[in-house]
Amino acid sequence: MSEPLLRAAGVTKRYGARTAVDEVALELWPGEVMAVVGESGSGKTTLLDCLSGRLRPDAGRVEYQTRHEGLKDLYALSEAECRLLARTDWGYVHQSPDQGLRMGVSAGANVGERLMALGARHYGRIRGEAADWLVRVEMDPLRIDESPRGFSGGMRQRLQIARNLVTRPRLVFMDEPTSGLDVSVQAKLLDLLRSLTRSLPLAAIVVTHDLAVARLLAHRMMVMKDGRAVESGLTDQVLDDPQHPYTQLLVSSVLQP
Protein backbone atom coordinates (compact mmCIF):
# COMPACT_ATOMS: atom_id res chain seq x y z
CA MET A 1 0.00 0.00 0.00
CA SER A 2 1.36 3.36 -0.95
CA GLU A 3 -0.60 5.46 1.50
CA PRO A 4 -0.45 5.53 5.28
CA LEU A 5 -3.30 4.30 7.50
CA LEU A 6 -3.32 7.50 9.53
CA ARG A 7 -1.72 10.81 8.68
CA ALA A 8 -1.62 13.87 10.89
CA ALA A 9 -0.10 17.23 10.00
CA GLY A 10 0.27 20.38 12.07
CA VAL A 11 -2.06 19.13 14.82
CA THR A 12 -2.38 21.85 17.44
CA LYS A 13 -4.62 22.01 20.48
CA ARG A 14 -4.72 24.94 22.88
CA TYR A 15 -6.40 25.21 26.25
CA GLY A 16 -6.71 28.95 26.68
CA ALA A 17 -3.25 30.48 26.45
CA ARG A 18 -1.54 27.16 27.03
CA THR A 19 -0.67 24.98 24.06
CA ALA A 20 -1.14 21.31 24.89
CA VAL A 21 -0.18 19.94 21.50
CA ASP A 22 1.94 22.06 19.17
CA GLU A 23 2.13 21.29 15.44
CA VAL A 24 2.58 17.55 15.69
CA ALA A 25 2.83 15.54 12.48
CA LEU A 26 2.96 11.77 12.10
CA GLU A 27 2.23 8.95 9.71
CA LEU A 28 1.22 5.48 10.74
CA TRP A 29 1.36 2.58 8.32
CA PRO A 30 -0.84 -0.53 8.35
CA GLY A 31 0.36 -3.08 10.89
CA GLU A 32 2.74 -0.64 12.51
CA VAL A 33 2.91 0.04 16.25
CA MET A 34 3.98 3.50 17.29
CA ALA A 35 4.71 4.59 20.84
CA VAL A 36 4.27 8.14 22.05
CA VAL A 37 6.37 8.71 25.15
CA GLY A 38 6.90 11.69 27.39
CA GLU A 39 6.33 12.79 30.96
CA SER A 40 2.95 13.66 32.48
CA GLY A 41 1.53 16.84 31.00
CA SER A 42 3.55 16.64 27.80
CA GLY A 43 0.37 16.41 25.70
CA LYS A 44 0.41 12.68 24.92
CA THR A 45 -3.18 11.97 25.82
CA THR A 46 -4.44 15.17 24.19
CA LEU A 47 -2.65 14.14 21.00
CA LEU A 48 -4.25 10.69 21.22
CA ASP A 49 -7.69 12.26 21.61
CA CYS A 50 -7.07 14.48 18.57
CA LEU A 51 -5.93 11.52 16.48
CA SER A 52 -8.86 9.33 17.50
CA GLY A 53 -11.55 11.83 16.59
CA ARG A 54 -12.53 12.56 20.17
CA LEU A 55 -11.19 16.08 20.39
CA ARG A 56 -11.19 18.49 17.47
CA PRO A 57 -7.75 20.13 17.16
CA ASP A 58 -7.57 23.92 16.80
CA ALA A 59 -5.38 23.60 13.75
CA GLY A 60 -4.05 20.83 11.55
CA ARG A 61 -5.45 17.85 9.77
CA VAL A 62 -5.97 14.22 10.69
CA GLU A 63 -6.64 11.83 7.84
CA TYR A 64 -7.60 8.17 8.03
CA GLN A 65 -7.47 5.50 5.35
CA THR A 66 -11.09 4.31 5.25
CA ARG A 67 -11.77 0.85 3.92
CA HIS A 68 -13.60 1.94 0.81
CA GLU A 69 -13.03 5.63 0.22
CA GLY A 70 -9.31 6.18 0.73
CA LEU A 71 -7.79 8.86 2.94
CA LYS A 72 -10.47 11.04 4.51
CA ASP A 73 -10.26 14.03 6.81
CA LEU A 74 -11.54 12.80 10.20
CA TYR A 75 -13.04 16.10 11.21
CA ALA A 76 -14.91 16.45 7.91
CA LEU A 77 -16.77 13.18 8.54
CA SER A 78 -20.29 13.35 9.90
CA GLU A 79 -20.75 12.38 13.53
CA ALA A 80 -22.48 9.17 12.48
CA GLU A 81 -19.58 8.17 10.19
CA CYS A 82 -17.03 9.01 12.84
CA ARG A 83 -18.80 6.96 15.49
CA LEU A 84 -19.22 4.05 13.13
CA LEU A 85 -15.49 4.17 12.41
CA ALA A 86 -14.73 4.30 16.12
CA ARG A 87 -16.67 1.15 16.85
CA THR A 88 -15.74 -0.93 13.83
CA ASP A 89 -12.36 -0.06 12.37
CA TRP A 90 -10.84 1.32 15.56
CA GLY A 91 -10.36 0.33 19.13
CA TYR A 92 -9.65 2.47 22.16
CA VAL A 93 -8.05 0.91 25.21
CA HIS A 94 -8.36 3.14 28.24
CA GLN A 95 -5.83 3.35 31.00
CA SER A 96 -8.45 2.36 33.53
CA PRO A 97 -10.52 -0.61 32.34
CA ASP A 98 -13.52 0.70 34.29
CA GLN A 99 -13.77 3.50 31.72
CA GLY A 100 -13.67 1.17 28.75
CA LEU A 101 -15.91 -1.58 30.10
CA ARG A 102 -19.55 -1.73 31.05
CA MET A 103 -19.14 -2.79 34.64
CA GLY A 104 -22.83 -3.61 35.06
CA VAL A 105 -22.99 -6.41 32.48
CA SER A 106 -21.22 -9.74 32.08
CA ALA A 107 -17.91 -10.33 30.30
CA GLY A 108 -19.70 -11.92 27.35
CA ALA A 109 -22.02 -8.93 26.92
CA ASN A 110 -19.02 -6.61 27.08
CA VAL A 111 -17.31 -8.44 24.25
CA GLY A 112 -20.52 -8.86 22.26
CA GLU A 113 -21.63 -5.22 22.49
CA ARG A 114 -19.87 -4.10 19.33
CA LEU A 115 -21.24 -7.06 17.40
CA MET A 116 -24.76 -6.21 18.49
CA ALA A 117 -24.18 -2.57 17.62
CA LEU A 118 -23.33 -3.72 14.11
CA GLY A 119 -26.55 -5.67 13.86
CA ALA A 120 -25.69 -9.17 15.08
CA ARG A 121 -28.98 -10.64 16.29
CA HIS A 122 -28.15 -14.29 16.90
CA TYR A 123 -27.51 -14.95 20.56
CA GLY A 124 -25.67 -18.24 20.06
CA ARG A 125 -23.26 -16.82 17.52
CA ILE A 126 -22.56 -13.65 19.55
CA ARG A 127 -21.82 -15.79 22.57
CA GLY A 128 -19.61 -18.14 20.60
CA GLU A 129 -17.59 -15.24 19.25
CA ALA A 130 -17.26 -13.74 22.73
CA ALA A 131 -16.01 -17.04 24.18
CA ASP A 132 -13.57 -17.30 21.31
CA TRP A 133 -12.15 -13.87 22.09
CA LEU A 134 -11.83 -14.60 25.78
CA VAL A 135 -9.62 -17.53 24.83
CA ARG A 136 -7.56 -15.35 22.53
CA VAL A 137 -6.81 -12.91 25.33
CA GLU A 138 -5.94 -15.86 27.57
CA MET A 139 -8.99 -15.72 29.80
CA ASP A 140 -11.04 -18.66 31.01
CA PRO A 141 -14.13 -18.86 28.73
CA LEU A 142 -16.06 -20.39 31.62
CA ARG A 143 -16.11 -16.94 33.21
CA ILE A 144 -18.11 -15.52 30.31
CA ASP A 145 -21.18 -14.84 32.45
CA GLU A 146 -19.33 -13.20 35.32
CA SER A 147 -19.33 -9.49 35.94
CA PRO A 148 -16.03 -7.66 35.36
CA ARG A 149 -16.37 -6.39 38.92
CA GLY A 150 -15.16 -9.79 40.04
CA PHE A 151 -12.09 -9.67 37.79
CA SER A 152 -8.57 -8.58 38.71
CA GLY A 153 -7.05 -5.48 37.11
CA GLY A 154 -5.08 -7.55 34.60
CA MET A 155 -8.15 -9.54 33.59
CA ARG A 156 -10.24 -6.40 33.20
CA GLN A 157 -7.60 -4.95 30.94
CA ARG A 158 -7.61 -8.13 28.85
CA LEU A 159 -11.38 -8.06 28.67
CA GLN A 160 -11.19 -4.48 27.47
CA ILE A 161 -8.79 -5.55 24.74
CA ALA A 162 -11.05 -8.43 23.66
CA ARG A 163 -14.03 -6.08 23.58
CA ASN A 164 -12.12 -3.75 21.24
CA LEU A 165 -10.74 -6.40 18.94
CA VAL A 166 -13.93 -8.36 18.35
CA THR A 167 -14.79 -6.35 15.23
CA ARG A 168 -11.23 -6.84 13.92
CA PRO A 169 -10.25 -3.19 13.84
CA ARG A 170 -7.24 -2.05 11.86
CA LEU A 171 -6.11 0.58 14.33
CA VAL A 172 -6.14 0.60 18.12
CA PHE A 173 -5.43 3.60 20.31
CA MET A 174 -4.03 2.71 23.70
CA ASP A 175 -3.67 5.14 26.56
CA GLU A 176 -1.20 3.78 29.11
CA PRO A 177 -2.54 0.22 28.73
CA THR A 178 -0.26 -1.33 31.33
CA SER A 179 0.20 1.29 34.01
CA GLY A 180 -1.75 0.50 37.12
CA LEU A 181 -0.92 -3.20 36.82
CA ASP A 182 1.78 -4.93 38.80
CA VAL A 183 5.01 -5.83 37.03
CA SER A 184 4.45 -9.52 36.27
CA VAL A 185 0.91 -8.83 34.99
CA GLN A 186 2.31 -6.01 32.90
CA ALA A 187 4.79 -8.36 31.29
CA LYS A 188 2.10 -10.91 30.43
CA LEU A 189 -0.18 -8.24 29.02
CA LEU A 190 2.62 -6.80 26.90
CA ASP A 191 3.38 -10.25 25.59
CA LEU A 192 -0.28 -10.69 24.67
CA LEU A 193 -0.45 -7.31 22.97
CA ARG A 194 2.68 -8.06 21.01
CA SER A 195 1.40 -11.37 19.72
CA LEU A 196 -2.01 -9.86 18.89
CA THR A 197 -0.55 -6.94 16.93
CA ARG A 198 1.63 -9.39 14.99
CA SER A 199 -1.01 -11.99 14.26
CA LEU A 200 -3.96 -9.82 13.33
CA PRO A 201 -2.28 -7.55 11.83
CA LEU A 202 -3.09 -4.48 13.80
CA ALA A 203 -1.71 -0.96 13.80
CA ALA A 204 -1.55 0.80 17.14
CA ILE A 205 -0.65 4.08 18.73
CA VAL A 206 0.41 3.47 22.30
CA VAL A 207 0.73 6.37 24.69
CA THR A 208 3.01 5.50 27.58
CA HIS A 209 5.50 6.95 30.00
CA ASP A 210 7.21 3.59 30.32
CA LEU A 211 10.14 3.16 27.93
CA ALA A 212 10.06 -0.60 28.44
CA VAL A 213 6.57 -0.71 26.97
CA ALA A 214 7.79 1.25 23.97
CA ARG A 215 10.77 -1.03 23.50
CA LEU A 216 8.72 -4.21 23.68
CA LEU A 217 5.77 -3.20 21.56
CA ALA A 218 6.64 -0.40 19.21
CA HIS A 219 8.32 -0.33 15.85
CA ARG A 220 8.69 3.40 15.96
CA MET A 221 8.44 5.96 18.70
CA MET A 222 7.91 9.62 19.17
CA VAL A 223 9.13 11.62 22.17
CA MET A 224 6.99 14.53 23.33
CA LYS A 225 7.91 17.43 25.56
CA ASP A 226 5.72 20.45 26.27
CA GLY A 227 3.38 19.56 23.45
CA ARG A 228 6.08 19.24 20.81
CA ALA A 229 7.42 16.11 19.18
CA VAL A 230 11.11 16.54 19.97
CA GLU A 231 12.36 13.32 18.48
CA SER A 232 11.03 10.39 16.50
CA GLY A 233 12.41 7.36 14.74
CA LEU A 234 12.83 3.60 15.01
CA THR A 235 12.42 2.51 18.62
CA ASP A 236 15.82 0.89 18.98
CA GLN A 237 17.50 3.81 17.31
CA VAL A 238 15.87 6.39 19.59
CA LEU A 239 16.47 4.41 22.76
CA ASP A 240 20.06 3.37 21.98
CA ASP A 241 21.23 6.62 20.41
CA PRO A 242 19.05 9.46 21.68
CA GLN A 243 19.77 12.78 20.00
CA HIS A 244 17.65 15.35 21.81
CA PRO A 245 18.81 16.31 25.30
CA TYR A 246 15.38 15.56 26.74
CA THR A 247 15.39 12.06 25.25
CA GLN A 248 18.87 11.52 26.63
CA LEU A 249 17.62 12.51 30.06
CA LEU A 250 14.59 10.21 29.71
CA VAL A 251 16.68 7.22 28.66
CA SER A 252 19.32 7.79 31.32
CA SER A 253 16.73 8.05 34.08
CA VAL A 254 15.55 4.48 33.58
CA LEU A 255 16.86 2.24 36.34
CA GLN A 256 19.08 -0.52 35.07
CA PRO A 257 18.44 -3.76 36.92
Added chain:
Amino acid sequence: MNAPVPIADARAAAREPHYNFAYLDERTKRMIRRAILKAVAIPGYQVPFGSREMPLPYGWGTGGIQVTAALIGPRDVLKVIDQGADDTVNAVNIRRFFQRTTGVAITERTDEATLIQTRHRIPETPLAAGQIIVYQVPVPEPLQRLEPREAEARRMHALGEYGLMHVKLYEDIARYGRISTAYDYPVMVHGRYLMSPSPIPKFDNPKMHMSPALQLFGAGREKRIYAVPPWTRVESLAFEDHPFQAEKRASRCSLCGSGESFLDEVIADDRGARLFLCSDTDYCRQRRGADA
Protein backbone atom coordinates in the same frame (compact mmCIF):
# COMPACT_ATOMS: atom_id res chain seq x y z
CA MET B 1 -68.38 -4.21 40.60
CA ASN B 2 -70.69 -6.50 38.65
CA ALA B 3 -73.28 -3.90 37.78
CA PRO B 4 -72.41 -1.85 34.72
CA VAL B 5 -71.98 1.82 35.40
CA PRO B 6 -75.19 3.58 34.43
CA ILE B 7 -74.00 5.90 31.71
CA ALA B 8 -76.90 8.28 32.18
CA ASP B 9 -75.56 9.01 35.68
CA ALA B 10 -72.19 9.91 34.31
CA ARG B 11 -73.70 12.31 31.78
CA ALA B 12 -75.64 13.95 34.53
CA ALA B 13 -72.47 14.92 36.36
CA ALA B 14 -72.32 18.61 35.73
CA ARG B 15 -69.13 20.41 34.84
CA GLU B 16 -67.74 22.66 37.53
CA PRO B 17 -67.80 26.17 36.15
CA HIS B 18 -64.73 27.43 38.07
CA TYR B 19 -62.33 25.57 35.84
CA ASN B 20 -61.60 25.98 32.17
CA PHE B 21 -62.90 23.07 30.09
CA ALA B 22 -60.59 20.08 30.85
CA TYR B 23 -58.74 22.08 33.52
CA LEU B 24 -55.80 23.31 31.40
CA ASP B 25 -55.90 26.79 29.88
CA GLU B 26 -56.36 27.03 26.13
CA ARG B 27 -52.79 28.10 25.33
CA THR B 28 -51.37 25.13 27.23
CA LYS B 29 -53.68 22.82 25.35
CA ARG B 30 -52.50 24.28 22.05
CA MET B 31 -48.89 23.81 23.10
CA ILE B 32 -49.58 20.16 23.95
CA ARG B 33 -51.47 19.65 20.68
CA ARG B 34 -48.47 20.95 18.76
CA ALA B 35 -46.25 18.45 20.59
CA ILE B 36 -48.76 15.68 19.80
CA LEU B 37 -48.79 16.61 16.10
CA LYS B 38 -45.02 16.48 16.00
CA ALA B 39 -45.02 13.15 17.82
CA VAL B 40 -47.49 11.70 15.32
CA ALA B 41 -45.35 12.97 12.46
CA ILE B 42 -42.24 11.22 13.83
CA PRO B 43 -43.48 7.87 15.19
CA GLY B 44 -41.67 6.81 18.36
CA TYR B 45 -39.71 10.04 18.76
CA GLN B 46 -39.93 11.66 22.19
CA VAL B 47 -41.11 15.25 21.81
CA PRO B 48 -40.32 17.55 24.74
CA PHE B 49 -43.21 19.67 26.00
CA GLY B 50 -43.81 22.15 28.80
CA SER B 51 -45.43 19.81 31.28
CA ARG B 52 -47.70 21.65 33.73
CA GLU B 53 -48.19 21.27 37.43
CA MET B 54 -51.34 19.18 37.82
CA PRO B 55 -53.60 18.83 40.84
CA LEU B 56 -52.20 15.39 41.58
CA PRO B 57 -48.67 14.17 42.07
CA TYR B 58 -46.20 12.93 39.49
CA GLY B 59 -46.48 9.20 39.04
CA TRP B 60 -50.28 9.36 39.09
CA GLY B 61 -50.60 9.91 35.39
CA THR B 62 -49.97 13.63 34.97
CA GLY B 63 -48.54 13.09 31.48
CA GLY B 64 -51.51 11.06 30.30
CA ILE B 65 -53.96 13.52 31.86
CA GLN B 66 -52.39 16.46 30.04
CA VAL B 67 -52.55 14.63 26.70
CA THR B 68 -56.19 13.67 27.36
CA ALA B 69 -57.03 17.23 28.44
CA ALA B 70 -55.56 18.64 25.25
CA LEU B 71 -57.62 16.26 23.08
CA ILE B 72 -60.94 15.88 24.84
CA GLY B 73 -64.01 17.59 23.41
CA PRO B 74 -67.59 17.85 24.69
CA ARG B 75 -68.77 15.02 22.41
CA ASP B 76 -66.05 12.57 23.44
CA VAL B 77 -66.82 9.41 25.40
CA LEU B 78 -64.07 8.74 27.92
CA LYS B 79 -62.88 5.48 29.43
CA VAL B 80 -60.13 5.40 32.06
CA ILE B 81 -58.40 2.19 33.12
CA ASP B 82 -55.72 1.34 35.61
CA GLN B 83 -54.09 -2.12 35.31
CA GLY B 84 -56.97 -3.12 33.07
CA ALA B 85 -59.64 -2.25 35.62
CA ASP B 86 -62.12 0.64 35.52
CA ASP B 87 -62.72 0.64 39.26
CA THR B 88 -59.26 1.06 40.81
CA VAL B 89 -58.08 4.20 42.58
CA ASN B 90 -56.12 5.78 39.76
CA ALA B 91 -58.85 5.17 37.18
CA VAL B 92 -61.68 6.36 39.44
CA ASN B 93 -59.87 9.58 40.35
CA ILE B 94 -58.84 10.48 36.82
CA ARG B 95 -62.32 9.71 35.52
CA ARG B 96 -63.88 11.90 38.19
CA PHE B 97 -61.38 14.65 37.42
CA PHE B 98 -62.50 14.76 33.79
CA GLN B 99 -66.16 14.45 34.70
CA ARG B 100 -65.85 17.49 36.93
CA THR B 101 -63.79 19.57 34.54
CA THR B 102 -65.48 18.63 31.26
CA GLY B 103 -68.82 16.95 31.98
CA VAL B 104 -68.26 14.56 29.06
CA ALA B 105 -69.89 11.16 28.81
CA ILE B 106 -67.96 8.34 30.37
CA THR B 107 -68.10 4.63 29.79
CA GLU B 108 -66.49 1.40 30.89
CA ARG B 109 -67.03 -0.27 27.52
CA THR B 110 -63.97 -0.25 25.30
CA ASP B 111 -66.02 -0.30 22.10
CA GLU B 112 -68.10 2.75 23.16
CA ALA B 113 -65.15 4.98 24.05
CA THR B 114 -63.64 7.52 21.70
CA LEU B 115 -60.82 8.32 24.08
CA ILE B 116 -59.20 5.81 26.46
CA GLN B 117 -56.65 6.77 29.05
CA THR B 118 -54.75 3.78 30.38
CA ARG B 119 -52.18 2.83 32.91
CA HIS B 120 -50.22 -0.41 32.36
CA ARG B 121 -52.65 -2.26 30.05
CA ILE B 122 -54.14 -2.28 26.57
CA PRO B 123 -57.79 -3.46 26.53
CA GLU B 124 -58.46 -6.99 25.31
CA THR B 125 -61.23 -5.80 22.98
CA PRO B 126 -59.41 -4.79 19.78
CA LEU B 127 -59.30 -1.05 19.28
CA ALA B 128 -60.99 0.40 16.24
CA ALA B 129 -60.17 3.16 13.77
CA GLY B 130 -61.12 6.54 15.19
CA GLN B 131 -60.31 5.63 18.78
CA ILE B 132 -57.43 7.23 20.66
CA ILE B 133 -55.60 5.49 23.49
CA VAL B 134 -53.47 7.59 25.86
CA TYR B 135 -50.80 5.83 27.91
CA GLN B 136 -49.44 7.12 31.20
CA VAL B 137 -45.66 6.84 31.07
CA PRO B 138 -43.32 6.96 34.07
CA VAL B 139 -39.99 6.57 32.19
CA PRO B 140 -40.16 7.47 28.50
CA GLU B 141 -36.49 6.82 27.75
CA PRO B 142 -35.91 3.11 27.03
CA LEU B 143 -32.15 3.62 27.22
CA GLN B 144 -32.18 5.32 30.62
CA ARG B 145 -31.09 2.32 32.65
CA LEU B 146 -28.32 1.53 30.18
CA GLU B 147 -27.09 5.01 29.33
CA PRO B 148 -27.69 7.43 32.19
CA ARG B 149 -26.35 10.45 30.29
CA GLU B 150 -29.41 11.98 28.66
CA ALA B 151 -27.47 13.87 25.98
CA GLU B 152 -25.72 10.66 24.97
CA ALA B 153 -29.01 8.74 24.92
CA ARG B 154 -30.53 11.33 22.58
CA ARG B 155 -27.51 11.14 20.31
CA MET B 156 -27.95 7.37 20.20
CA HIS B 157 -31.57 7.87 19.13
CA ALA B 158 -30.53 10.40 16.50
CA LEU B 159 -27.95 8.04 15.02
CA GLY B 160 -30.06 4.91 15.50
CA GLU B 161 -27.37 3.24 17.63
CA TYR B 162 -29.45 0.71 19.49
CA GLY B 163 -26.94 -2.12 20.02
CA LEU B 164 -26.98 -1.37 23.73
CA MET B 165 -30.60 -2.47 24.09
CA HIS B 166 -29.64 -5.88 22.78
CA VAL B 167 -26.83 -5.97 25.32
CA LYS B 168 -29.52 -5.88 27.98
CA LEU B 169 -31.48 -8.69 26.34
CA TYR B 170 -28.24 -10.68 25.94
CA GLU B 171 -27.63 -10.23 29.63
CA ASP B 172 -31.13 -11.50 30.41
CA ILE B 173 -30.57 -14.69 28.41
CA ALA B 174 -27.07 -15.22 29.87
CA ARG B 175 -28.47 -14.95 33.37
CA TYR B 176 -31.90 -16.54 33.18
CA GLY B 177 -31.80 -18.57 29.97
CA ARG B 178 -34.53 -16.44 28.40
CA ILE B 179 -35.46 -12.79 27.96
CA SER B 180 -36.83 -12.11 31.41
CA THR B 181 -38.12 -8.60 30.72
CA ALA B 182 -41.84 -9.07 31.33
CA TYR B 183 -43.20 -5.52 31.10
CA ASP B 184 -42.11 -2.25 29.47
CA TYR B 185 -40.59 -4.49 26.81
CA PRO B 186 -38.72 -2.29 24.30
CA VAL B 187 -40.08 -1.94 20.77
CA MET B 188 -38.89 -0.50 17.46
CA VAL B 189 -41.45 1.82 15.92
CA HIS B 190 -41.68 2.01 12.12
CA GLY B 191 -38.20 0.48 11.92
CA ARG B 192 -36.62 3.68 13.20
CA TYR B 193 -37.06 4.72 16.83
CA LEU B 194 -36.60 2.56 19.88
CA MET B 195 -39.56 3.17 22.20
CA SER B 196 -40.68 2.30 25.68
CA PRO B 197 -44.28 1.06 25.46
CA SER B 198 -44.83 2.20 29.10
CA PRO B 199 -45.11 -0.55 31.73
CA ILE B 200 -47.65 -2.69 29.90
CA PRO B 201 -47.05 -6.45 30.15
CA LYS B 202 -45.26 -7.81 27.12
CA PHE B 203 -48.43 -9.82 26.55
CA ASP B 204 -49.88 -6.55 25.21
CA ASN B 205 -46.99 -5.68 22.89
CA PRO B 206 -48.43 -7.40 19.79
CA LYS B 207 -51.61 -5.29 20.13
CA MET B 208 -49.60 -2.15 19.35
CA HIS B 209 -48.47 -3.49 15.99
CA MET B 210 -50.56 -2.16 13.08
CA SER B 211 -53.27 -0.97 15.43
CA PRO B 212 -56.04 1.00 13.70
CA ALA B 213 -56.24 3.35 16.72
CA LEU B 214 -54.00 6.33 17.44
CA GLN B 215 -51.69 5.61 20.37
CA LEU B 216 -50.31 8.55 22.38
CA PHE B 217 -47.88 8.45 25.29
CA GLY B 218 -47.51 11.17 27.91
CA ALA B 219 -44.77 11.43 30.54
CA GLY B 220 -45.48 14.34 32.90
CA ARG B 221 -42.44 14.35 35.12
CA GLU B 222 -40.04 13.69 32.23
CA LYS B 223 -41.92 16.19 30.01
CA ARG B 224 -42.12 13.99 26.92
CA ILE B 225 -44.87 13.03 24.49
CA TYR B 226 -44.56 10.36 21.85
CA ALA B 227 -46.92 8.56 19.54
CA VAL B 228 -47.64 5.55 17.38
CA PRO B 229 -49.95 6.61 14.53
CA PRO B 230 -52.56 4.13 13.24
CA TRP B 231 -51.27 1.28 11.07
CA THR B 232 -47.65 1.62 12.16
CA ARG B 233 -45.20 -1.23 12.56
CA VAL B 234 -44.30 -1.88 16.21
CA GLU B 235 -41.78 -4.69 16.61
CA SER B 236 -40.60 -6.12 19.92
CA LEU B 237 -36.83 -6.58 20.08
CA ALA B 238 -35.48 -10.13 20.14
CA PHE B 239 -32.72 -12.41 18.97
CA GLU B 240 -33.06 -14.75 15.99
CA ASP B 241 -32.54 -17.79 18.22
CA HIS B 242 -34.57 -16.31 21.11
CA PRO B 243 -37.66 -14.85 19.44
CA PHE B 244 -40.14 -12.58 21.22
CA GLN B 245 -42.83 -14.47 23.13
CA ALA B 246 -45.91 -12.91 24.64
CA GLU B 247 -46.16 -14.53 28.05
CA LYS B 248 -49.42 -16.01 29.15
CA ARG B 249 -50.49 -18.05 32.14
CA ALA B 250 -51.83 -21.53 31.43
CA SER B 251 -54.88 -20.81 33.62
CA ARG B 252 -58.33 -19.48 32.77
CA CYS B 253 -60.37 -16.66 34.27
CA SER B 254 -62.46 -17.93 37.20
CA LEU B 255 -65.34 -15.60 36.31
CA CYS B 256 -65.67 -15.65 32.54
CA GLY B 257 -63.52 -18.69 31.69
CA SER B 258 -61.43 -16.85 29.13
CA GLY B 259 -58.19 -18.58 28.22
CA GLU B 260 -56.99 -15.73 26.00
CA SER B 261 -56.98 -12.68 28.25
CA PHE B 262 -54.26 -11.39 30.58
CA LEU B 263 -54.95 -12.69 34.07
CA ASP B 264 -54.43 -11.26 37.55
CA GLU B 265 -53.68 -13.62 40.38
CA VAL B 266 -55.89 -13.15 43.45
CA ILE B 267 -55.19 -14.76 46.82
CA ALA B 268 -58.55 -16.15 47.93
CA ASP B 269 -57.99 -17.13 51.57
CA ASP B 270 -55.35 -17.55 54.27
CA ARG B 271 -54.44 -21.08 53.19
CA GLY B 272 -52.88 -20.03 49.93
CA ALA B 273 -55.82 -20.73 47.67
CA ARG B 274 -55.70 -18.54 44.61
CA LEU B 275 -57.77 -17.80 41.59
CA PHE B 276 -57.21 -15.97 38.37
CA LEU B 277 -59.31 -13.14 36.99
CA CYS B 278 -59.20 -11.16 33.78
CA SER B 279 -57.27 -7.97 34.43
CA ASP B 280 -59.54 -6.25 31.87
CA THR B 281 -62.77 -5.90 33.90
CA ASP B 282 -64.83 -4.66 30.96
CA TYR B 283 -63.80 -7.59 28.76
CA CYS B 284 -64.66 -10.02 31.54
CA ARG B 285 -68.07 -8.43 32.11
CA GLN B 286 -68.91 -8.43 28.38
CA ARG B 287 -68.09 -12.11 28.17
CA ARG B 288 -70.19 -12.98 31.17
CA GLY B 289 -73.05 -10.90 29.81
CA ALA B 290 -72.87 -12.77 26.52
CA ASP B 291 -72.82 -16.14 28.30
CA ALA B 292 -75.83 -15.41 30.45
